[in-house]
Amino acid sequence: MKSRNIHIISKTTRIISFLLIYSLQFNNNCNAADFDFTPNLQKAYSEVFKLRVQAGRELLTKENPKNPFRIYVEDFADMAELINSENEKQYEKLLSKEDERLEAIEDLDEKSPYNRFLRAEIKLHWALIKIRFGHEVKAGYNVIQAYKLLEENQKLFPSFLPSLKSLGCLHVLIGSVPDKQRWIPKLLGLRGNIQLGMNELRSAAKDKVWGTEARFCTTFIQAYVLKYDAKQNTEMLQFVDSQSDNMNINMVATAISLKDNRTEQAIELLKKTPKDANYLYFPIFELYKAETQLFKGNYPQAVSSYQTYLRNFKGQTFLKDTHYKLFLCHWLLGDEKKTKLYLSKINEGGNTIAESDKAAQKFYENFQKTKTLPSKALVKLRLLFDGGYFEEAQQELSTLSEKSFTNTKDQAEFNYRAGRIFQKLNQLDKAISYFERSVAITGSQEWSFAPNSALQLGYIQQQKGQKNKAKAHFEQAIAYKNHEYKTSIDNKARAALTEMGY
Numbered sequence: 001m002k003s004r005n006i007h008i009i010s011k012t013t014r015i016i017s018f019l020l021i022y023s024l025q026f027n028n029n030c031n032a033a034d035f036d037f038t039p040n041l042q043k044a045y046s047e048v049f050k051l052r053v054q055a056g057r058e059l060l061t062k063e064n065p066k067n068p069f070r071i072y073v074e075d076f077a078d079m080a081e082l083i084n085s086e087n088e089k090q091y092e093k094l095l096s097k098e099d100e101r102l103e104a105i106e107d108l109d110e111k112s113p114y115n116r117f118l119r120a121e122i123k124l125h126w127a128l129i130k131i132r133f134g135h136e137v138k139a140g141y142n143v144i145q146a147y148k149l150l151e152e153n154q155k156l157f158p159s160f161l162p163s164l165k166s167l168g169c170l171h172v173l174i175g176s177v178p179d180k181q182r183w184i185p186k187l188l189g190l191r192g193n194i195q196l197g198m199n200e201l202r203s204a205a206k207d208k209v210w211g212t213e214a215r216f217c218t219t220f221i222q223a224y225v226l227k228y229d230a231k232q233n234t235e236m237l238q239f240v241d242s243q244s245d246n247m248n249i250n251m252v253a254t255a256i257s258l259k260d261n262r263t264e265q266a267i268e269l270l271k272k273t274p275k276d277a278n279y280l281y282f283p284i285f286e287l288y289k290a291e292t293q294l295f296k297g298n299y300p301q302a303v304s305s306y307q308t309y310l311r312n313f314k315g316q317t318f319l320k321d322t323h324y325k326l327f328l329c330h331w332l333l334g335d336e337k338k339t340k341l342y343l344s345k346i347n348e349g350g351n352t353i354a355e356s357d358k359a360a361q362k363f364y365e366n367f368q369k370t371k372t373l374p375s376k377a378l379v380k381l382r383l384l385f386d387g388g389y390f391e392e393a394q395q396e397l398s399t400l401s402e403k404s405f406t407n408t409k410d411q412a413e414f415n416y417r418a419g420r421i422f423q424k425l426n427q428l429d430k431a432i433s434y435f436e437r438s439v440a441i442t443g444s445q446e447w448s449f450a451p452n453s454a455l456q457l458g459y460i461q462q463q464k465g466q467k468n469k470a471k472a473h474f475e476q477a478i479a480y481k482n483h484e485y486k487t488s489i490d491n492k493a494r495a496a497l498t499e500m501g502y
Contacts, residue, residue: 034068034108035115041069048077051247051280068105072118075101079125083132084282086315091133098126113157120149120166132317134351147190165204169217171197175498176225176491194226194498215239216249223256224488226495227459233260240269247274247282254288261388261424263295283313290325295387297380299329317357319350324360328379343367359484375410381417390424397421402437412441416449419456428460435460439476451480451489458496471502 040059047056057077063070078094105118127142147170153163174185174192185192201221204214219236222228240253250273257266270288290305306326310319323345330338346364350357367373377400384393397418405411419434435453442450458473474493480486 035112036067037069038063038067041067041073045069045073045076048073048080049248050245050274051080051251051282052278053077053080053280055278066104068108068114068118071101071104072121075122075125079129080280082129084280084284086132086313086317088133091129098122113153113160113163116149116153116156117160117162117166120146120153120163123149124166131353132315134353144190151191161204161207161210164200165210165214165217168197168200168204168214169221171200172221172225173197176495194495197221212243216252219256220252223259225491226499227492228256228260233262233265237265240272244272245274247279250274251282251284254285258288258291261386261390263292263387263389267292281312283309284318286312287318287322290322292387294325294329295383295389297383299333303329316349316351317354319357320346320352320360320364321350321354321356323348323350324363331373332376332379355485355488362484372407374413375405377404378410378413378417381421385417385420385424390421393417393421394425408441409445409447412438412445412447412449415441416453419453423456423460428464432457432460446480446482448483448485448489451477451483452485454480455489455493458493462496462500467500471497471500 040062044056044059044063047053047059056073060070060073060077065071075097078097082091082094101122102119105115105122108115123142123146127139127146130136130139130142147167150163150167150170153160154167157163170190171192172194174190175194175197176192198218198221201214201218204210205218207214216239219232219239222232223236236253236256240249243249250269254266254269254273257263257269266288270285270292273285286305286309290302290309293299293302293305303326306322306329309322313319323342327339327342327346330342343364346360352358352361377396381393381396381400384390384396400414402411402414405414415434415438419431419438422428422434423431435457438453439450439457442453454473454477458470458477461467461470461473474497477493478490480489483489
């Protein structure tokens with residue numbers, strides 16, 4: 001039974017972990033004597049949130065070490081640095097700080113809503129840190145404890161916006177868990193509801209203190225859990241412009257742009273990224289630069305940025321994906337020696353916490369089984385699409401057909417890629433026929449093309465008002481097992497079903 005519980009906690013943690021980093025701000029209307037959120041501490045928090053971590057730490061030295069807000073901001077700063085560096089020795093050194101800080105706050109005024117809220121936030125910080133360092137079960141316990149503290153706080157102080165904002169994020173994430181897995185959070189006492197969570201975030205967005213953070217969280221959730229459209233993209237760009245000195249917001253906006261096939265937009269955002277020495281250096285920006293060059297077909301420039309990431313990042317995240325991308329670049333450049341080198345490196349290091357790393361590892365393992373590389377034509381088609389160059393992708397597509405490929409997997413991928421291209425060009429009837437063909441060809445194979453196609457069919461039919469057909473396809477997307485994008489596809493399908501009232 002114990003091993004089953006551990007499995008449940010680990011699985012739940014995977015489902016909701018990726019958004020915890022954004023539950024990080026709190027109200028400044030503090031009345032209890034123990035909780036003094038001074039203007040200087042507010043400034044320190046703001047600096048850390050913008051990723052000017054050292055400036056924030058310097059401001060903290062002027063405050064009483066026992067002030068719970070100083071304790072909280074120190075914890076926030078530690079989290080930002082640990083997640084960025086993935087420094088194992090520093091992690092071991094700081095691990096005891098979690099309990100020390102929680103005990104220091106717990107002993108303070110229990111009548112203050114900040115007592116439970118700050119403890120919950122510290123637990124969420126350390127949940128994310130533990131996930132990054134591969135301790136998912138321990139992180140799962142943190143999430144459960146934090147959730148229960150926040151729920152209790154909301155019952156005791158229903159108008160306290162910080163709890164409302166943090167619970168909003170968790171309610172959306174837990175509410176996006178697919179039907180067949182909903183017993184897991186229920187068993188653990190976690191309650192989720194997408195509409196409730198979004199309403200909570202919208203309420204928090206009206207607050208003069210919490211408005212920016214709530215909007216930040218809403219944008220992230222919309223892009224990574226729900227649906228993201230042109231209107232929301234415009235609002236995100238306006239948000240970035242209004243916070244031009246905030247590297248954190250710029251970083252997330254760049255990631256969303258790349259995810260949403262907006263390479264040219266990502267390039268412009270990278271130009272606006274704050275670059276002076278006051279900001280913490282984030283190697284992830286090197287990956288963003290590399291991605292923009294890869295999508296544009298500038299492979300030597302992409303190689304340079306990927307290698308810069310490898311030189312400057314000492315952790316394990318995105319290593320497999322980076323080596324996979326370096327393999328792609330050299331393969332497309334025709335450098336056989338480096339192609340073999342980077343193909344082998346996919347299996348030599350890094351972890352598989354991120355879906356892109358998981359996909360890279362699966363690519364390597366499939367190659368070892370089949371000794372067959374994918375079609376270069378399909379790879380180029382995918383890169384053009386991923387970059388948002390849809391008309392160029394359509395031109396490449398016009399030179400191909402299903403008969404251009406001899407194996408079933410390539411045929412399934414061709415139809416999926418064609419469907420996505422025509423979907424983006426708003427030629428929906430063509431897109432539907434290609435998606436349906438991809439599903440038919442895939443059959444019971446553990447490829448991601450069929451669940452992805454089913455998800456997109458659901459979106460198209462939802463757009464057309466064909467509610468029953470959309471429901472069937474979202475459920476079909478969830479039913480596929482063991483593909484590398486299962487978590488994200490299931491979350492999106494579940495969210496769409498909830499939006500339609502199922």
